[in-house]
Amino acid sequence: MVNKIEFKEGRIGMTISVLFFKENDVWIAYCPSLDLSGYDTTEEKAGEDLLYVVKDYLTTQIKNGTLKIDLHGHGWIEHNNHISEPRFCDMIRRKEASKITQLADFRKTNMNVMVSC
Numbered sequence: 001m002v003n004k005i006e007f008k009e010g011r012i013g014m015t016i017s018v019l020f021f022k023e024n025d026v027w028i029a030y031c032p033s034l035d036l037s038g039y040d041t042t043e044e045k046a047g048e049d050l051l052y053v054v055k056d057y058l059t060t061q062i063k064n065g066t067l068k069i070d071l072h073g074h075g076w077i078e079h080n081n082h083i084s085e086p087r088f089c090d091m092i093r094r095k096e097a098s099k100i101t102q103l104a105d106f107r108k109t110n111m112n113v114m115v116s117c
Contacts, residue, residue: 018108021106033091
């Protein structure tokens, strides 16, 4: 399944790749396809923080009318009814993601985000 963003009836639904890892005593949730991150003392709270950051990102981009432009700048690809996230292998070639995937204890998952517009 391809991670993507879809526009439906006044709502935006998005599925993104997320890398979880720990640095010292801090958990970090990093979305390489948007270059956004959240952090906290637990993995769960770091994911919640990232969710807040991504929702704020989407709301701001929609308000400014720059969402599609910004997504294209991050390598997202537009199709008929959605825009898809870059392939994971392409994302991890970026410097930040490459360092994370070399850590012994990173974990990759997907996150669903929904906002009204």
